[in-house]
Amino acid sequence: MKPSLRALLAGTAMALIAGTASAETLRLLTWGSYAPDEVVKLFEEEYPDIDVEVTFSNNEEMIAKLRATGGTGFDLAQPSHDRIYAAQLEYNIYKPMDLSKINMDALTPNLVEGVKANTTIDGEVYSVPHQWGTSGIMANMKEAPDAKGWGDLCSEQYQGRTSMRLRRTILLGTAFGMGMDPFALYADPAAYQDMLDKVTEKLIDCKSVIKTYWTGGDDLSALMLSGEVVVSETWDSTAFKLYGENPDIVFVPPETGALAWIDTFTIPRGGEADDAAYKWINFVLRPEITKMMSASTGAIAAVPNGIDLMPEDKRAAISAAFDQSDIDNLKFFANIPPGIEDMEGLALERIKAAN
Amino acid sequence: MYDLSCADVTKSFGNFTAVRNVSLDIPSGSFFSILGPSGCGKTTLMRMIAGFETPTSGDIRIKGDSVLTLPPNKRNVKMVFQHLALFPMMTVGENIAYGLRCRGESKSDIGPKVARVLDRVGLPGSEDKQIDQLSGGQKQRIAIARCMVLEPDVLLLDEPLGALDLKLREHMKIELKQLQHQFETTFLYITHDQSEALVMSDNVAVMNAGRFEQIGSPKALYDDPSSGFVAGFVGDSNVLSGTLTEVRGDEAQVMLDGGGLILGRVCDASKAGDKVEVFLRPESLRLGAGAEGTMMAGKVESLLFNGASSRVLIRVDDQLIEVADPEQSSSLVKGADAQVRWSADRARIFARRSA
Amino acid sequence: MSRDASRLSLILLFAPFVLWIGLLIILPQVGIGYTSLREKISWNEYSFGLKNYVDFLGEPVYRNTLLRTAWMSILVTALALVMGFPIAYYIAKIARERSRAALFLMCLIPLWVSDLVRAYGWIVLLRETGVISTALVKWGIINQPIEMLYNDMTVIIGLVYTVILFMIVPLVSTLQGMDDALLEAGYNLGGSRLTVLRRIIIPYAMPGIVSGCIITFMLTAGSYLTPILLGGKNSSWFTEQIYNQFITRYNWESGSAFGVALLVFTSFVVWAGLRLTGQSLATTVAKD
Structure with a gap:
């Protein structure tokens, strides 16, 4: 080999090594607003050798993306706590967490325990909590002061003025509103199917009452702010945001209990930057960062004083919505056993296709 | 009575006068040519006779009746276009039958008429041929047959030999003259080629800058031109x-x-x-x-x-x-x-x- | 030697095309077809069979949605043809050379924004508190706001708007190739406007009509955002069901079967359309 060629190769190898060393990339797969620009900027200032790449998604797409690649392509994901167990068992897309690398003192102990209980497989913990919030209904108090439960979405009193998202949350909420407990039926597919059939029938009848199905937060906001819709199924964070623009719009925890979800930190099986991922987790759990994060997400951080770290207007919205009994009545989503989503999917399609 | 008469026909496009005070009378059954350089207005004159343009002033009469108010499809004047304009998506038979069908003739009449005219132009039995299977001379004959089957009062020919090669052009000159004899129909032929005009015509009008310079038999034009232009252009x-x-x-x-x-x-x-x-x-x-x-x-x-x-x-x-x-x-x-x-x-x- | 060289250059020229077709079209289709034949027995346990297709045919929701999608796509294609033909004719035959480019550009403008933005544009216009409804109330034409979204008519209008360009472009290019003398010959031989249109213009434009219809039909049947966003609660569309199978139900096997069903069914509709109108790909689209 000619000396010049050898030098060239060596140079190239050096450059490659230097390249990977100087810029590690943290590929984040998360929800819209869960990685605000200012937080990413601060993080990159503190860790100049880490670049953050953000992909916004939702629960279903996160799982679909990771399933398609066998758990590669991302270094940190943020699925909800009930969507991890079955996905891991069936598709093996995550890897266990090293809790010693996380500042566990920063997290609310009962939420940590809740998530652990949901995401422990063979003694290994796969997730820790990040932000939590609830699903319920929101109402425009000027026009619908009496709205108090899931059933109001289908009340003819609000003919043409209600909305919902045609996803599994509304199936569960409607089941609770009808006096059933879907989480208790998870273990019994036949009973669950029976429940789904009743819910399907109810929601098909409901189609004549609702205006439309919303598909995203922006969509829902426009419907509520324009006054076209007065009662809608919602995430509490969206309702809190709207409260800031129109104080008549408040989140109403349904009398059967708001459905509570916890978005987690979970590391994909093919993640290549675990250290960076842990650095990100610890970074965003810092009180001053949590404040920025909650301002962006509208959800409550899973830290002991999470509500206090919300911005002023969101705190006001929360206290307008929840009292202690509502908080005690929260229904945390239970782990979804495999196969349930398929049954629910068919129910949703039947509802959508019905006239 | 004349098959075609024009009286003081003028056509202006804005400031430009394409045809100026042109008068002509064509006796029944004669072969009349309009000879002139390109841009002299001969095509405009022909388009007015066919009805595609309306004269600014003057009158056009066919068999003694003014046709100014008749749309092109109601005038019994048929035209052989410069590039023949045979319909490429129809067979030879369909091309010829087109006019008969427009006239609403019955299917049982159309077939024999098409066969007869094909016979007369020397292409018997070629009804089912596609247009692109024909040679240049055959296309020419089909274009004439397509018009002649309608028994027009006058047949207009717009430099139909222009696209042919020299040898075929010489041959078609003679053939056209023979066809005209055979059908005993009045032909109005426009060309810039003086030899075509001289060989075939009974009478020739020499046109220059929108005006007729001289009308006469080919021999008269040749031997006794009335202007320098005619003397220079003819022969x-x-x-x-x-x-x-x-x-x-x-x-x-x-x-x-x-x-x-x-x-x-x-x-x-x-x-x-x-x-x-x-x-x-x-x-x-x-x-x-x-x-x-x-x-x-x-x-x-x-x-x-x-x-x-x-x-x-x-x-x-x-x-x-x-x-x-x-x-x-x-x-x-x-x-x-x-x-x-x-x-x-x-x-x-x-x-x-x-x- | 030179023959080898020319063969080599032929191979080099074709290689990107073959790679593209092979890697991006054939291979994924084979993958989809393979997945669609897998029957899920339990976690990570599969066998081969036609169960996914049987399920598809057995569930009226899926069948009906596919038929509805096809039927509405046909309607959209027909409307796009009826509306696009005069526009294309105007651009190709009547407009002057200089305004032709401007007109073409105007047709292209909708393509400069994404599907999503276009759909939101319609939403802003047509919603109950939207521009049109508010204006009508203000001018006293209607007493109270009306909702113009969330019905099939709106979905069809939105889809026609999205796909009409793909009808116009092939029509313009075929019509531009038509010699005006053909039309004049058509009139001269005694044809009325209707006859000339029916017997000369349309047959001449047939290759453009067929390719335009195939493109618009396929685009419409495969569209996703417009029917979902404009149709709201009453907008079943087959692509949405494929998405649901893959994403919300994690059922790739069934989703693949749906994908194959959509491909087969739309191909069948195109074939049937060609047969019914007496056309074939060889005499229209592939015609030189």
Whole structure:
């Protein structure tokens, strides 16, 4: 080999090594607003050798993306706590967490325990909590002061003025509103199917009452702010945001209990930057960062004083919505056993296709 | 009664007058040509007769009745287009049947009529051929058959031979004339090729700058042109420019611009002192010495052999004179001294055309 | 030697095309077809069979949605043709050379924004508190706001708007190739406007009509955002069901079967359309 060629190769190898060393990339797969620009900027200032790449998604797409690649392509994901167990068992897309690398003192102990209980497989913990919030209904108090439960979405009193998202949350909420407990039926597919059939029938009848199905937060906001819709199924964070623009719009925890979800930190099986991922987790759990994060997400951080770290207007919205009994009545989503989503999917399609 | 008459037809496009005060009368069953350079307005005139343009003033009559208010599809004037415009998506039979079907004739009549006209144009049994299977000459005949099957009062032909190669064009000239005889229909033929017009026509109108210069039989146009334009456009001529110095009865004397006095015959209203042109047809010239004023001396420039149409080019001062040489005189050699002569009544004098 | 060279250059020229077709079209289709034949027995346990297709045919929701999608796509294609033909004719035959480019550009403008933005544009216009409804109330034409979204009519209008360009472009290019003398010959031989349109213009434009219809039909049947966003609660569309199978139900096997069903069914509709109108790909689209 000619000396010049050898030098060239060596140079190239050096450059490659230097390249990977100087810029590690943290590929984040998360929800819209869960990685605000200012937080990413601060993080990159503190860790100049880490670049953050953000992909916004939702629960279903996160799982679909990771399933398609066998758990590669991302270094940190943020699925909800009930969507991890079955996905891991069936598709093996995550890897266990090293809790010693996380500042566990920063997290609310009962939420940590809740998530652990949901995401422990063979003694290994796969997730820790990040932000939590609830699903319920929101109402425009000027026009619908009496709205108090899931059933109001289908009340003819609000003919043409209600909305919902045609996803599994509304199936569960409607089941609770009808006096059933879907989480208790998870273990019994036949009973669950029976429940789904009743819910399907109810929601098909409901189609004549609702205006439309919303598909995203922006969509829902426009419907509520324009006054076209007065009662809608919602995430509490969206309702809190709207409260800031129109104080008549408040989140109403349904009398059967708001459905509570916890978005987690979970590391994909093919993640290549675990250290960076842990650095990100610890970074965003810092009180001053949590404040920025909650301002962006509208959800409550899973830290002991999470509500206090919300911005002023969101705190006001929360206290307008929840009292202690509502908080005690929260229904945390239970782990979804495999196969349930398929049954629910068919129910949703039947509802959508019905006239 | 005339099959087609135009009375004082004028067509202006904005400031531009394409056709100016044109009148013509075409007797039944005759072959009439309009001959003129491109841009002289002959196509506009034909389009007005067909109904695609409306005259600015004047009248067009077919078989004595004014057709100005009739749309193109109601006039019994059919047209063979420059590029024939056969319908490529139809077979030969369908092309010919198109007009009959438009007229609403019954299927049982159409078949035999199509077969008969194909027979008459010498292409029997070619109903099912595709247009692109035909040769140039065959397409020509189909285009004519497509019109003739409708028994039009007048058939318009818009330079249909232009796209053919020379040999085929010579052949089609004769064939067209025969077809016209056979169908006994009035043909109005427009062309810029004087030999087409002279060979086929009973009468020719020479058109220039929107105006008819002269109407007459081919022989009359050739032998007795009424203007310098006709003399120059119909047939070949040697043109010598000069100034009329003296007119004595039939004979006149011209002082050539290049020097020298020659004799000729004034054919228009030119007077002594006018700028004029002298037209000498090559076949009116003879080689050899002649009387004063009816000869010029020069040198043989070249010999153009072309059988019966062979020519000798003779340079007189700075001008080349073309002399017909049907005997192909072998005695001449290039560069030899030569003289040409003519009889004064064959040298026509017209006012000089504006350049 | 030179023959080898020319063969090599041929191979080099074709290689990107073959790679593209192979890697991006054939291979994924084979993958989809393979997945669609897997029957899920339990976690990570599969066998081969046609169960996914049987399920598809057995569930009226899926069948009906596919038929509805096809039917509405046909309607959209027909409307796009009826509306696009005069526009294309105007651009190709009537407009002057200079305004032709401007007109073409105007047709292209909708393509400069994404599907999503276009759909939101319609939403802003047509919603109950939207521009049109508000304006009508203000001018006293209607008493109270009306909702113009969330019905089939709106979905069809939105889809026609999205796909009409793909009808116009092939029509313009075929019509531009038509010699005006053909039309004049059509009139001259006694044809009325209707006859000329029916017997000359349309047959001449047939290759453009067929390719335009195939493109618009396929685009419409495969569209996703417009029917979902404009149709709201009453907008079943087959692509949405494929998405649901893959994403919300994690059922790739069934989703693949749906994908194959959509491909087969739309191909069948195109074939049937060609047969019914007496056309074939060879005499229209592939015609030189």
